[in-house]
Amino acid sequence: MKMQELKKKSVEYRKKILKYIVGAKAGHTGGSLSCTDILNVLYNHTLKVSPQTFTSPDRDRYIQSKGHCVEALFVVLADKGFFPEEHLETLCQYKSHYIGHPTRKVKGVEQNTGALGHGLPIAVGNAIAAKLDKRNYKVYTLMGDGELPEGSNWEAALTAAHYKLDNLCAIVDKNTLQITASTAEVCNTDPLDEKWKAFGWAVKEVDGHDVEALKAAFDSLPFEPGKPSVIIAHTVKGKGVSFMENNLKWHHGVPSKEEYALALSELDSSMEKVLI
Amino acid sequence: MAHIEATDPNGYKPNQEIFSEILQELAAKDRDIIAVTSDSRGSGKLVPFGKKFPEQIVEVGIAEQNLVGVAAGLAAAGKKVFAVSPACFLTARALEQIKNDVAYSDNPVTVVGISAGVSYGALGSTHHSLHDFAALRCINNITVVVPADNFETAQATALAAKTNSPVYLRFGKRVMNNLKDVNDDTFAFGKGRVITEGNDAAIIACGETVYPALQAAKLLAEQGINATVVSMHTIKPLDTDLLANLAANCKAIVTVEEHSVYGGLGEACAAYLMQHGLHKPFRIVGIPDEYTVTGSQQDIFNHYHLTKEGIAEVVKGLL
Ligand SMILES: [Mg+2]
Numbered sequence: 001m002k003m004q005e006l007k008k009k010s011v012e013y014r015k016k017i018l019k020y021i022v023g024a025k026a027g028h029t030g031g032s033l034s035c036t037d038i039l040n041v042l043y044n045h046t047l048k049v050s051p052q053t054f055t056s057p058d059r060d061r062y063i064q065s066k067g068h069c070v071e072a073l074f075v076v077l078a079d080k081g082f083f084p085e086e087h088l089e090t091l092c093q094y095k096s097h098y099i100g101h102p103t104r105k106v107k108g109v110e111q112n113t114g115a116l117g118h119g120l121p122i123a124v125g126n127a128i129a130a131k132l133d134k135r136n137y138k139v140y141t142l143m144g145d146g147e148l149p150e151g152s153n154w155e156a157a158l159t160a161a162h163y164k165l166d167n168l169c170a171i172v173d174k175n176t177l178q179i180t181a182s183t184a185e186v187c188n189t190d191p192l193d194e195k196w197k198a199f200g201w202a203v204k205e206v207d208g209h210d211v212e213a214l215k216a217a218f219d220s221l222p223f224e225p226g227k228p229s230v231i232i233a234h235t236v237k238g239k240g241v242s243f244m245e246n247n248l249k250w251h252h253g254v255p256s257k258e259e260y261a262l263a264l265s266e267l268d269s270s271m272e273k274v275l276i
Numbered sequence: 277m278a279h280i281e282a283t284d285p286n287g288y289k290p291n292q293e294i295f296s297e298i299l300q301e302l303a304a305k306d307r308d309i310i311a312v313t314s315d316s317r318g319s320g321k322l323v324p325f326g327k328k329f330p331e332q333i334v335e336v337g338i339a340e341q342n343l344v345g346v347a348a349g350l351a352a353a354g355k356k357v358f359a360v361s362p363a364c365f366l367t368a369r370a371l372e373q374i375k376n377d378v379a380y381s382d383n384p385v386t387v388v389g390i391s392a393g394v395s396y397g398a399l400g401s402t403h404h405s406l407h408d409f410a411a412l413r414c415i416n417n418i419t420v421v422v423p424a425d426n427f428e429t430a431q432a433t434a435l436a437a438k439t440n441s442p443v444y445l446r447f448g449k450r451v452m453n454n455l456k457d458v459n460d461d462t463f464a465f466g467k468g469r470v471i472t473e474g475n476d477a478a479i480i481a482c483g484e485t486v487y488p489a490l491q492a493a494k495l496l497a498e499q500g501i502n503a504t505v506v507s508m509h510t511i512k513p514l515d516t517d518l519l520a521n522l523a524a525n526c527k528a529i530v531t532v533e534e535h536s537v538y539g540g541l542g543e544a545c546a547a548y549l550m551q552h553g554l555h556k557p558f559r560i561v562g563i564p565d566e567y568t569v570t571g572s573q574q575d576i577f578n579h580y581h582l583t584k585e586g587i588a589e590v591v592k593g594l595l
Contacts, residue, residue, distance in 0.1 A: 057354060104381060111352065112381040115372055121342045122377055125349020128334055132310075133353070152373075155342035162337075 001044045006211045007274040009079070010040050014240045015267050016075040016085075022260050024091035026100065030237040030250040032072035034175040035142060037209045038233055039076045042140060046218040051082045054108060060137050061126050063111050065119020066144035066173060067101040068252075074098060074106070082108035117150025119143060120170060124156045127168040127228075138221065142171045146178030149187045154199065157228075161200025166222035170201075170230045173208060175237035179251050196230045208233025241266055288454065291429040292390050292447040296321035298433040299358060303329045309437060310334060310355045314343040319449075320360040320390045340365045344373035344387065351383040356437050363389025363405035363446055364396070371411055378442045379417040386436040386443045387418075393484065393534030394568070394576045395449040406563050408446060409511050410539025418442040419465050420511040424486035425454045428509050431463035439465070448484045448534070450573060455486060455507060468515040474502025477591045478522040481532035482508050482541050485561075488577065489532050491584035496591060503591060511541055516548050523554035528594035530559050532587055534577075537562040557594035561587060 001009075013036050021027030042062060049059040064073050071091070078085040083106065090096035097105040101114030111122050123141040130137055143153065160168055172192065180186050189195065193203045202223035206213045214233070223229040237251070238244030241263040244253075255263055303309040303325065311317075312334045317326050326333045334350065336343050340361050347359035359366070366389050367374065378385045389408055396403035412420050421436075421443060423429040429447065436443045443465070455471045463469070471486065472493055481489035486507045493503040504526060508515065522529060529549070531542035542560030549558065561582060569579045577583055581590075 061353075111348075111383075112376060115376050117341075118345060118373065118377055121345020121373070122349040122352065122381075124342075125346040125351070126353050127349075128346065129350045129353030129355055132331065132355075152339075152341040152345060155336070155339035156345060158339070159336050159342055159346060163334075 003212060004274060006040060006044060008271065009044060010037050010211065011240070011267055011271045011274060013040060013072065013075050013079070015264060017071045018255060018260060018263055020075065020088045020091050021071055021254055023089060024093070025254055026092050027071045027254065028068040028252050029254065030177070030244060031066060031069040031144060031173070031175065033239045033241065033244065034208070034235040034237045035066070035069055035173045036072050036239070037211055038142060038171055038173060038214060039072050041211050041214040041218060043076045043080050045215050047140065048137065050080065051107065054082070058135055058137050061110050061123070061139045063119045063123050063126070063139070063141045064102055064113055065116065065141050066147060067113030070100060070102050073102055077106070077108040080108070116144070116147035117152040120153050121156040123168060123170070124160050124165065127160070127165040128163055130167050131163065131165070138167050138169060140169050140171065142173060144178070145172055145174045145176060145183050145189065146186070148172070148189045157196070157199040157201065160228040164226045165228045166224070166226055168228040169221055170228070172230065172232050173235050174232055175235040177237045177246070177248060177251070181248070192232055200227060201230045202227040203230050203232060205232045205234065208235035209239055240270065288426055288451050290449050291423055291426060291452050292449065293321045294426045294429040295388070295433050295445070295447055296325055298430050300325050300328060302434065302437050303332050306356065307332065308354060308356045310350055310357050312336065312343055312347045312350065312357060312359045314338050314340050314361045316361045316390065319362060320388070322360060340370040341373050344370040344385070345377050347385045348373070348377035348381060348383040351385045352381070358386045358388050360388040360390060362396070362403065363392035363408050364403050367405060367408040367411055374412070374418070375415050379415050382417060382441065384440045384442060386445060389444065389446045391449050392446045393448055394563070394573050397573045397576045398570050400570055401568055404568055406536040406568065409533070409535050409541060412444050413512050413539065413544065418444055419513070420444045421465060421509055422446040422483040422511060423509050424483055424507040425452045427454050427456070427459040428463065428469070428507065432509065435463065435465060446483060448573070450484050452484065453487055455490060466510045466513045466515055468518045469507040469509060471505045471507055473504045475525055476501045476595060477503045477528045477530065478506065478526040479503050479530050479532060479587060479591065480506045480508050480522070480541065480545060482511065483534055485532040485534050485582055488582060488584050489587055492587035492591065495584050495588045501591065501595065508541060511544060514544050514548060519545055519548055520552065520554060523549055523556050526556070528557040528591065530561060530587065530590050530594065532561045532582065534582065535562050537564055559590050559594060561590055
């Protein structure tokens, strides 16, 4: 996909994320907007997976450890044709499969997530299976920075390095905020790159909203042969909507009618910039 | 009741050793069989497995949450996974991974709790698993199985490998006699195994307590009381048909388990009987809700009357 197309997608996705959160009157707005560009590049450039190949043993796997940002995932999966987008009109409604966290009842979702610190161990299991079966697929998992204090992540990080899983890529959506306060105030995990390096991982840091940089990072996997790779994506919580950016209120805030209109007009003007 | 004479355990093995032998047979035929261990291959009797099938064992170190998460990921990629770790850690520390990554995501992992119950009796409550039935019974989409003897263990292990949904297998360390001289039963999850029959009382036991239950039946028979003994190896789904039958045909029901009296086999049976109007004199024999006494497994069984004499006394008290 051409760069302009990719950039256009990011704006479209952000608009849809807000649309369905407003419709459901619930959602993780800030975190969905911070990982939008990452999901965009993954699904439109990097991942070898489609609705047609979703049951193939050779498909790339994507496991969203930060399951609460399901709105971003659903919007991207719908765009990729995994299910009709209108299904998202039932988001969080009684008996809808489109609930507040990913489940395998939705086509395109690999694993049921939502409890934090679960994605990486499962991804490690997937990646070990690929090595055992001598298959070439890659395994990706998206983690929030707020979930990094979960010890299970670091257990799995050790196993990934031990088994030299260079078919595994973790992405940290480092938006520096979590529900209570900044991650630095709640439980500081910096310097993060040094932690991953100490656990035997190859690390790259990118601007998590620069689709070109994300593309280049994914294209250069594995960062070192014989090592698992982690991308520390520096992001802004609430990215794309000025009043939501870096504002704790939008962790799971739902925009009012007026706020939604304002957000759309901001996103429309950023679309104009993309199209120039 | 000749078949309960086999008090000499020679020739028999601990169930977890039989588990390892069967797993090796399965692994030789199927490269997708994988054991995942958390520095637990020694207690899991999996050292020979690891030597024979180095490509089919995944070691994660002492990290039970990771053990279960990794197992789920392997299973999601088509592997037939046995995640093996002491039951005390596996079903407590990694309970969320069992609940979410295995059961909820429906990854067909066989979660294998070894050295279960009070197998590590002298090591204290950190190493006892008297909570696992209760914890797992209320998690949807996992079959809970506790084989009593070497026959049930072999059958359950082979069946778990074929089962495309989550299973919990629970084993102890004790050398277990086969309960019957001839094992011609059809073994199936969810179908209790009647070991001996009598119409005065029913003793429903599981795992390593079935043998003392059988000895209790022998003791009772000498006193003219005939008891049915059931190995209720599947705690969930419970064989409620068999339970209803026992209630219809016996005067009293006693359950026996190496588990807390709360939330285990006994309460599962009681709930079914009460809710179906099957009111019979009923007692649960298990480990009471207290700071558990320590010592060998047998010491603890003796202390809480999980013995032939203790079980026989409870039965007589109901008749
Ligand atoms: Mg965050």
